[in-house]
Amino acid sequence: MDRTPIGSLKEHLNETVTIQGWLQTLRDQKNMQFLIMRDRTGLVQVAHYRPGNPELGDMISTLGSESALTITGKVVENKVVKLGGLEIQLETLTVENAAETPLPFDPFDNDNLPAIDFRMDWRYLDLRREQNLLLFKVQTVLEHAMREYWLENQFIEIHSPKITGSPSESGAELFEVLYFERKAYLAQSPQFYKQMAMAAGFERVFEIGPVFRADPSFTSRHMTEFTGLDMEISWIESHEDVMAFTEKWLQYAYKRVKETYGSEIQAVFGVDIKVPEVPFPRLTMAEAYAILKAQGYKLPPERKGDLDPGGERAIADYVKEKYDSDFLFVIDWPISVRPFYHMRHPDAPELTRSFDLIAGGLEIATGAQREHRYEVLRQQALEKGLGLENIQYYLDFFRYGAPPHGGFGMGLSRVLMVLLGLPNIRESVFLFRGPNRLTP
Amino acid sequence: MDRTPIGSLKEHLNETVTIQGWLQTLRDQKNMQFLIMRDRTGLVQVAHYRPGNPELGDMISTLGSESALTITGKVVENKVVKLGGLEIQLETLTVENAAETPLPFDPFDNDNLPAIDFRMDWRYLDLRREQNLLLFKVQTVLEHAMREYWLENQFIEIHSPKITGSPSESGAELFEVLYFERKAYLAQSPQFYKQMAMAAGFERVFEIGPVFRADPSFTSRHMTEFTGLDMEISWIESHEDVMAFTEKWLQYAYKRVKETYGSEIQAVFGVDIKVPEVPFPRLTMAEAYAILKAQGYKLPPERKGDLDPGGERAIADYVKEKYDSDFLFVIDWPISVRPFYHMRHPDAPELTRSFDLIAGGLEIATGAQREHRYEVLRQQALEKGLGLENIQYYLDFFRYGAPPHGGFGMGLSRVLMVLLGLPNIRESVFLFRGPNRLTP
Known part of the structure; x- marks a missing residue:
């Protein structure tokens, strides 16, 4: 047949x-x-x-x-x-x-769709909507384009383990796993392992895979499990090398999505995909603060040194108006809000060689040059109050010739939110996981 | 610079x-x-x-x-x-x-390499070996070729959740996760979720992602976490449609690996990549038993209805000799050794519409047509002694118009083992996870 x-x-x-x-x-x-x-x-x-x-x-x-x-x-x-x-x-x-009658809801009655939480209970019916089918076709092309660009640039794809023996980074937001008779943890990111690939001499790696955060947030942009887009490159001189690669890579991915589904996206989402120009504007955190201050925007006091989502949007609006760019790197964050493995500026040791990428007012990626010198890295971990015992296996990566390196981690569903103008990350993921949501 | x-x-x-x-x-x-x-x-x-x-x-x-x-x-x-x-x-x-001296071992002294367990402690040094760099370049091309073929055939890429709220399938070999105040589990496969994509009308999907098995095995081919290659297609007539796709897809992937790295693989691994001819030979389980019996091969009694690794190798040798094929589908397995969701033959209800793919004597994939009729599926679950409560969310996928469908799950590192002739799966994975191995 x-x-x-x-x-x-x-x-x-x-x-x-x-x-x-x-x-x-x-x-x-x-x-x-x-x-x-x-x-x-x-x-x-x-x-x-x-x-x-x-x-x-x-x-x-x-x-x-x-x-x-x-x-x-x-x-x-x-x-x-x-x-x-x-x-x-x-x-x-x-x-x-044969379908039972009646349906839990009519996925084709666009004017009477139930709220997202009910639709998530019947996600497979919700996914039958034209918008959702297109969304996952777009995701497929987006990821494939990203991988194409990585492969054209001699990247190696890795799959790092998601079960780890000891809490990494801070120990907060970790899910515990019962691993035979002992405790293990779900990886909060492939960070340590992509750095291991640098120590292995792989020079350029990427990974697309799940990332787990035991974060009890209920915002429109947080999930406890999400698909991370991660890369790491060696022999860089600073975080600028990482940003220069990132923007070209993203430009290529946007271009491929527009070529493949531009008119369908226009028809279904009413969004005109705009392939970004490079370089993206860069603002130091100090400049970002000065702009917010001039605008009278008040950051919440507990966010000292950091930006809150409102601040991100305000800065993004400023950049959109001034440079007509939907993308923006905020660079050189204070050490207080960055993890111990971010490299510090040699001439301004209170600042890290780091960046956030803000797209459409939303933070979609975080990156940095990493500290690759064993003694400095160890010292920075101690300063952050980390127990060295748990991270010794990681520190060991830097004992026998680790090259200078850096990279970023990005959230796939956040990119889709921005790309297609969706109001809630629950709409841009196959199956949402949150503190109260483990089914289907 | x-x-x-x-x-x-x-x-x-x-x-x-x-x-x-x-x-x-x-x-x-x-x-x-x-x-x-x-x-x-x-x-x-x-x-x-x-x-x-x-x-x-x-x-x-x-x-x-x-x-x-x-x-x-x-x-x-x-x-x-x-x-x-x-x-x-x-x-x-x-x-x-600067590297400390001495090194834990010399990764370039091929004649004096320490045992794999020691090398895994210093995996990043082990990965500096020419053989390992090539292995992960090959893996990168292999996966990319697989995705290319999927995309040329209108597949959608999905990322299904790895944390699930209830034990699926049998409940055995499950890792438990502490999820805020409750119990959750790590997905043993994306099986249920790729079937959900079929119920969503996606028609053809694939996923490459981690799979977790709390299997206390210490063999050369088992891991507690591995990268699964999964696909599912709709509107099939039987498992034959799945096999016909699988062999062409694998042929394409082998071809691309050979084109890209054939001579390097020959030089480094001494292996001549042979692009397989299609169709692969198919043997029913009944035929496989008859061949083993004629050879005097005794299956261990606890494996009733199943094949053991020795049996797989014996059948593979037979097929290699008779058909000069390194690949072989063993089809139509008895229901006793297959999960409840495998569809049964209408004219032989003790047999499933299922297959294993054996390559180089090693099982690398399992596939089947799935039962898509709600009442039949429910009945089969009950017959296997499953509690319906835990799988009701899955049974619900079949209530509002699920198409006939089937697919397979394959182990990436097993494919690499076979492709490059490696003796142990620990050699073909970035970082091995086993009952006693959670670091680095």
């Missing part, structure tokens, strides 16, 4: 074809039954003349919306039909899986 | 260049010092005339092997030098990171 995608039916006029998909709508009239069928490639009307086969007609009348069907029939021209000016004259129909 | 890769030095004869890499060997003579430098692209000899700069000479004498260095100097022809007939006349040298 050869299946014909609905999107290519017009190449099969006057032929008998098999289509397979979902019954989106049934118009059940006295003599005629019209089944609007959907697959990944489009919609088509299937017509059944009831008196010709009353038994089949009765069966069709029982079908619930969203039932999975296999239909054969002849493709004919029908100018009055909106869906491409053609329809299928039904010959046979097989019910692969 | 522009860095010149060592592999392209011959394009810079008589120029002064900067190279950056590791001091693999120092030959420290009275007047001349020779530094063999290594980066990802090759080796080069750097010559220093000691009397010309005694102070630098003394410093060089203190350098431990594997120190990370930046060197500038003039590239000159020198016919007696084995490494490409050229050398660099040292001008300046910067120590980026």
